[in-house]
Amino acid sequence: MKRVGIVGAGASGLVCAIEAARKGHAVFVFEKNSKVGRKILATGNGKCNISNQNITLEAYHGEAISGMKEVLKRFDTFTCKAFFAKLGLEFREGEEGKLYPMSHQASSVVDLLLHEARSLGVHFFLENEVVAIEKKEGQFALHVKEQTHLCDACVIATGSLAMPNLGSSGSGYDFAKAFGHQVIEPFPSLVQCVCEEAHVALASGVKMEGVVELFVENQKVQRATGDLLFTAYGLSGSAILEISRKVSLASVRGEKVHVVLDLMPTLSKEALQSLLQKRVATAQGKSLSLWLEGMIPKKLALLIIHHEKLLHVKEASELSAKELKKLVFALKALRLSVTKTKGFESAEVCAGGVELREIETKSLQSRRVENLYFCGEVLDVDGNCGGFNLHFAWASGFCVGQSL
Ligand SMILES: Cc1cc2nc3c(=O)[nH]c(=O)nc-3n(C[C@H](O)[C@H](O)[C@H](O)COP(=O)(O)OP(=O)(O)OC[C@H]3O[C@@H](n4cnc5c(N)ncnc54)[C@H](O)[C@@H]3O)c2cc1C
The missing domain is CATH 3.50.50.60 (FAD/NAD(P)-binding domain)
Structure with missing residues (x-):
């Protein structure tokens, strides 16, 4: 003994x-x-x-x-x-x-x-x-x-x-x-990520199934599917935690990191484009955010409008073909810069x-x-x-x- x-x-x-x-x-x-x-x-x-x-x-x-x-x-x-x-x-x-x-x-x-x-x-x-x-x-x-x-x-x-x-x-x-x-x-590791774009906070609390692609120095290094949660500081959710180890490592090395989010993974770009085009018929008399609310959470609509600099659009029916394309792009490939993780204080491991x-x-x-x-x-x-x-x-x- x-x-x-x-x-x-x-x-x-x-x-x-x-x-x-x-x-x-x-x-x-x-x-x-x-x-x-x-x-x-x-x-x-x-x-x-x-x-x-x-x-x-x-x-x-x-x-x-x-x-x-x-x-x-x-x-x-x-x-x-x-x-x-x-x-x-x-x-x-x-x-x-x-x-x-x-x-x-x-x-x-x-x-x-x-x-x-x-x-x-x-x-x-x-x-x-x-x-x-x-x-x-x-x-x-x-x-x-x-x-x-x-x-x-x-x-x-x-x-x-x-x-x-x-x-x-x-x-x-x-x-x-x-x-x-x-x-x-x-x-x-297994930690939330902080984004450079302050307007991410507009969607704080929105959680959805999506796909995240991680880029380090503009090279794609990882792809993850799962929950994406927008927060006041950036991003959380299971898909973000999954990529966070590589984000953390890149931050330690001082490398540039960005993510690209697919917020509508069940629709192809083409399908989303035709859906938006079809919905133009319902745009009359609606603000852009209200019109988008018919498809996505209101807070996410506000983020997308800010991100694509569409604040000048008073009514959804005024959207040009180019602006419609911008919406498709933002929903299928929202690019956000990641400055760091939330650190040891918030990390699971x-x-x-x-x-x-x-x-x-x-x-x-x-x-x-x-x-x-x-x-x-x-x-x-x-x-x-x-x-x-x-x-x-x-x-x-x-x-x-x-x-x-
Ligand atoms: C919020 C959160 C959620 C998580 N969820 C999951 C999950 O669902 N599934 C999963 O698999 N993993 C999860 N994890 C990870 C998992 O909890 C850890 O990997 C696991 O607890 C590690 O076990 P451990 O014994 O090594 O350390 P710990 O469980 O951290 O235990 C170490 C203990 O040592 C004590 N201690 C430290 N230094 C001293 C000292 N000098 N003298 C005396 N005591 C000391 C500490 O107080 C602590 O009680 C989560 C972690 C966090 C933070």
């Missing part, structure tokens, strides 16, 4: 604690927040998109991501479901293979994890931020407030820098560096982290320091939207717990 110290009671730390306790170790979990799993509670808009039916390595990113193949194999969707079923959690399936707790409440997941950990005798030290970790004579000294706890093995499960208000402070990167590990510079080549791929033990382990988002692993990030947190916590 080992004394195991786990830093962080988030998704990966909780699963690791349970597995380590099941193996008969004495487990001590240190959490800076007053409650465990605060970030889990915020996931999936409180519904917790816990995993996905289609877990594959291709859904993950990181400089040496292929090394994580073993972790995903050991804890696939089947094992994930079995793990949570053992805690008493039922599942329901959403679109695109997304898995949720049947209750649709993230709190069910946290409550059941905590109950299991406590039943297995895991000791929790809440409001106990670990400020430094040292290794002396084969033991780890975890410094917390005025106290020091000695452990045989130490697990860094501190998460990343994403959404620091939920507890992430990046302290895990500092612990890793202090033990001689390399850290790939973290950057925000962090790309970058502890370099994977310095970690054993099966056990997730440090190759530099014996009995030091890493799990969760602190590692250089980030997944696509759809339950992949929580899945990796559970999977990596599970593998560490089993390897201890």
Whole structure:
């Protein structure tokens, strides 16, 4: 039996604690927040998109991501479901293979994890931020407030820098560096984008199915389909979150970024052109925005009119053929410049982290320091939207717990 110290009671730390306790170790979990799993509670808009039916390595990113193949194999969707079923959690399936707790409440997941950990005798030290970790004579000294706890093995499960208000402070990167590990510079991912054009705010709150194409230095680099949400600062929605990793990376490199939005993906340009032409018959006596309101949300109509500089058009019936074409263009290929992302404060996850080549791929033990382990988002692993990030947190916590 080992004394195991786990830093962080988030998704990966909780699963690791349970597995380590099941193996008969004495487990001590240190959490800076007053409650465990605060970030889990915020996931999936409180519904917790816990995993996905289609877990594959291709859904993950990181400089040496292929090394994580073993972790995903050991804890696939089947094992994930079995793990949570053992805690008493039922599942329901959403679109695109997304898995949720049947209750649709993230709190069910946290409550059941905590109950299991406590039943297995895991000791929790809440409001106990670990400020430094040292290794002396084969033991780890975890410094917390005025106290020091000695452990045989130490697990860094501190998460990343994403959404620091939920507890992430990046302290895990500092612990890793202090033990001689390399850290790939973290950057925000699954995050909203800020647009240069202030008039985007006119459509704030409008959400629609659409297609986004991402251009970096005028080269098309990605295409995504899904929700597009206009906000006061720019763009959000699932399609935008999907492209945000590349936006973030380009911003770090100082490259120019723009997006082109297809707001009417079910209609071809030609079909939209003939629809508008047909609707000219209904334009008499209507303002341009009212006329467009017959097809698209009012706020979006205002944005389009501003974007295409059609404010001078008093009545829709005055539209010239050239101006009709401009409307088609704006609805099928609205070009907006992206200046940056909303940053770590708003990001769901962090790309970058502890370099994977310095970690054993099966056990997730440090190759530099014996009995030091890493799990969760602190590692250089980030997944696509759809339950992949929580899945990796559970999977990596599970593998560490089993390897201890
Ligand atoms: C708003 C939002 C929605 C999301 N939705 C989803 C979703 O639906 N599906 C999905 O798959 N992923 C989602 N994610 C991502 C997912 O939540 C994370 O990838 C996952 O929680 C990472 O788990 P972790 O254990 O690595 O870190 P965390 O869950 O962040 O846990 C780390 C814990 O360590 C604690 N800690 C940090 N430093 C210290 C220290 N020095 N001492 C003591 N304690 C410390 C923190 O307080 C925290 O509790 C979402 C993220 C956010 C922010």
